[in-house]
Amino acid sequence: MTKKTHRAIGAMPRLFAGVLLLCASSVVAADNFKAFTNESFEQIKASFAGQEFLLGLWSVDCPPCMVEMQLMAELIELNPDLPYVLVSTDSIEQRDYSAEYLEDVGLEDKESWMFADSFVERLRFSIDPNWYGELPRSYFFDSEHNTQSHSGIVSEELLSEWFSRPLKFR
Amino acid sequence: MKTTLRPMAAFILYLTIATSLTVPSSVSANECGAATVISIHCGSAPSATIDDDGRLWVTYVHDQHVYVSHSDDQGKTYSSAVRVNPVKEDAEHNGENRPKIIVDENSNVYVSWTKKTSPRFTGEIRFSRSTDGGKTFESPRTINDDGLFAGHRFESLYQTESGHLYMTWIDKRDLEASIARGEDYAGAAIYYAVSDDRGATFSTNTRIANNSCECCRIAIAPQGPENIAILWRQIFGVTTRDHAIAVLTPFGEIQDMGRASYDEWQIDACPHHGPTMIQSSESGDYHMSWFSNGDLHQGIYYARYSFEEAQPSQVYRVDGKAGAGHPYLAEFAGTLYLVWKGFDGQNTNLSLIRSIDDGASWSEATILHRTSQGSDHPLIVSDDEGLYLSWHTQEYGYVFEKLTNDRESRSGD
Numbered sequence: 001m002t003k004k005t006h007r008a009i010g011a012m013p014r015l016f017a018g019v020l021l022l023c024a025s026s027v028v029a030a031d032n033f034k035a036f037t038n039e040s041f042e043q044i045k046a047s048f049a050g051q052e053f054l055l056g057l058w059s060v061d062c063p064p065c066m067v068e069m070q071l072m073a074e075l076i077e078l079n080p081d082l083p084y085v086l087v088s089t090d091s092i093e094q095r096d097y098s099a100e101y102l103e104d105v106g107l108e109d110k111e112s113w114m115f116a117d118s119f120v121e122r123l124r125f126s127i128d129p130n131w132y133g134e135l136p137r138s139y140f141f142d143s144e145h146n147t148q149s150h151s152g153i154v155s156e157e158l159l160s161e162w163f164s165r166p167l168k169f170r
Numbered sequence: 171m172k173t174t175l176r177p178m179a180a181f182i183l184y185l186t187i188a189t190s191l192t193v194p195s196s197v198s199a200n201e202c203g204a205a206t207v208i209s210i211h212c213g214s215a216p217s218a219t220i221d222d223d224g225r226l227w228v229t230y231v232h233d234q235h236v237y238v239s240h241s242d243d244q245g246k247t248y249s250s251a252v253r254v255n256p257v258k259e260d261a262e263h264n265g266e267n268r269p270k271i272i273v274d275e276n277s278n279v280y281v282s283w284t285k286k287t288s289p290r291f292t293g294e295i296r297f298s299r300s301t302d303g304g305k306t307f308e309s310p311r312t313i314n315d316d317g318l319f320a321g322h323r324f325e326s327l328y329q330t331e332s333g334h335l336y337m338t339w340i341d342k343r344d345l346e347a348s349i350a351r352g353e354d355y356a357g358a359a360i361y362y363a364v365s366d367d368r369g370a371t372f373s374t375n376t377r378i379a380n381n382s383c384e385c386c387r388i389a390i391a392p393q394g395p396e397n398i399a400i401l402w403r404q405i406f407g408v409t410t411r412d413h414a415i416a417v418l419t420p421f422g423e424i425q426d427m428g429r430a431s432y433d434e435w436q437i438d439a440c441p442h443h444g445p446t447m448i449q450s451s452e453s454g455d456y457h458m459s460w461f462s463n464g465d466l467h468q469g470i471y472y473a474r475y476s477f478e479e480a481q482p483s484q485v486y487r488v489d490g491k492a493g494a495g496h497p498y499l500a501e502f503a504g505t506l507y508l509v510w511k512g513f514d515g516q517n518t519n520l521s522l523i524r525s526i527d528d529g530a531s532w533s534e535a536t537i538l539h540r541t542s543q544g545s546d547h548p549l550i551v552s553d554d555e556g557l558y559l560s561w562h563t564q565e566y567g568y569v570f571e572k573l574t575n576d577r578e579s580r581s582g583d
């Protein structure tokens with residue numbers, strides 16, 4: 001497996017970005033996004049029955065999400081089995097941008113969903129009626145699926161508090 | 171309507187659609203499957219304005235083009251769509267970041283939008299105008315003058331009584347410079363430029379504030395004949411994302427900057443939830459509404475701001491229910507109107523409250539519309555006759571309807 005490079009969030013050279021865009025638009029669905037609909041949240045929880053997991057909501061339009069995902073990518077490099085599910089609130093019709101970012105940050109192999117209903121209020125509600133849509137948003141489910149939530153970049157302290165397993169940090 | 175077209179007639183009809191880009195205005199957004207259907211009902215994130223002759227103008231995005239359509243019957247039927255950018259570009263089209271349109275007294279049409287230049291929050295502030303009454307548009311120009319491949323997004327456009335055309339936006343050139351120096355920089359910056367020649371040229375860019383939030387629309391209201399007041403989400407301290415207000419002049423001067431909301435929303439996240447603001451015709455103060463999920467305030471709020479007192483007053487919780495969002499304010503004949511969206515678990519409800527005492531007290535909420543499908547943020551457009559709701563929905567297409575009725579103009583509820 002190739003080592004991922006984690007590029008800084010700053011500006012990219014224009015030419016390089018242009019090439020990336022061209023690549024993104026010419027490749028058809030080379031990602032593993034699943035369509036997130038009204039039933040998906042329950043499906044995800046069912047698939048982790050009896051296990052703890054972290055659900056991370058993000059968007060390509062959210063700069064703090066990028067910070068969090070770099071942090072999570074580093075964490076997963078050190079803790080490869082960490083149960084982490086990504087849900088992008090961007091429309092799955094715009095999957096190219098999201099796929100490009102996940103690949104770039106090194107999270108493309110994680111279970112990943114994208115919003116697949118233009119009625120986003122209902123999708124948000126299906127996850128948490130009390131979530132206003134701010135991003136990044138994290139939900140931690142313990143093995144009994146007691147839930148804790150956090151808005152904003154998740155910290156190492158919070159992750160250590162949430163997960164029962166010991167986490168390795170850089 | 172069931173019709174059978176002979177092949178030639180069908181071909182001519184196809185050509186007509188393909189060349190004039192005209193569709194019946196009755197098409198609803200659920201019938202917008204074909205990529206060739208260019209209509210206000212099928213476009214994304216429309217903005218509207220009404221010119222001095224009572225003509226409604228709407229701009230929207232469809233398939234990487236910004237379009238403009240107009241209506242002479244208050245939105246019952248629309249003209250052919252006129253394409254603004256001849257070459258496709260990724261024009262932002264979401265609730266917080268939509269194309270804007272202004273039509274002046276000489277029927278010059280001004281359109282602005284944000285061109286997304288990568289998935290990494292980079293963009294350019296784009297502007298085009300029509301000097302022939304909306305028939306054709308000049309080649310789009312980039313208004314941010316730094317030449318950087320960096321974030322320039324969430325533009326707002328406003329024309330004052332004096333004719334000055336203001337563009338404000340969220341800008342990341344200072345963030346990039348800080349990164350290059352190895353220094354931290356919280357959030358982004360707010361910049362602006364002004365045209366004093368009806369959009370022919372714009373001034374050099376001026377920074378209004380460092381450390382703004384990165385992803386919320388900026389609200390603009392007039393301040394005298396040539397200045398404007400703007401309201402935006404700003405980072406106070408390390409992570410508190412409340413609101414700041416300032417007055418801008420056409421000459422690059424920033425005055426009376428102050429804090430406009432004290433919600434104590436400490437969050438290292440993107441709320442994607444910008445404010446709305448108008449100036450009171452009675453007091454000259456500013457009416458503001460916004461969303462927060464702070465320690466002090468949670469939900470949709472209203473407050474009044476006076477630059478003399480430099481603080482918010484009459485702070486009022488409009489809606490504290492989960493799912494409430496995206497308020498929009500307008501005034502007509504001394505009555506304030508505030509619309510916003512809520513979600514009850516099944517439907518999105520579009521609600522309205524009114525105030526007949528300059529925001530001191532508010533009516534009970536009335537639900538104007540309910541939809542069980544996706545919808546845009548609600549906007550309000552005004553002319554001499556009243557106020558109109560401008561709201562794009564998947565279920566009903568583009569909704570344009572009068573909010574005020576003639577006999578109620580000063581009667582409140």
